[in-house]
Amino acid sequence: MTVSLDRFAQGLPDPADAKVMAECAGCGGEIYEGEDVYVINGDITHSEWECLVQYVDPEVKTIEEALK
Numbered sequence: 001m002t003v004s005l006d007r008f009a010q011g012l013p014d015p016a017d018a019k020v021m022a023e024c025a026g027c028g029g030e031i032y033e034g035e036d037v038y039v040i041n042g043d044i045t046h047s048e049w050e051c052l053v054q055y056v057d058p059e060v061k062t063i064e065e066a067l068k
């Protein structure tokens with residue numbers, strides 16, 4: 001009797017086997033195939049606010065300081 005391995009070929013891909021497509025411009029982590037991303041002026045980040053904020057790296061000021 002042979003055991004079919006077909007069921008192991010389905011389902012979510014193993015992250016260890018997923019192909020790295022790019023590096024996140026925000027957190028610097030790897031972006032795998034099939035992931036959603038943000039594209040900003042040709043740069044790519046994970047589709048996470050955290051990564052976007054790290055990429056943009058805005059200065060936090062009061063409105064008075066910002067208008068000087």
Ligand SMILES: [Zn+2]
Pocket residue numbers: 024025026027028029045046048051
């Ligand atoms: Zn990221």
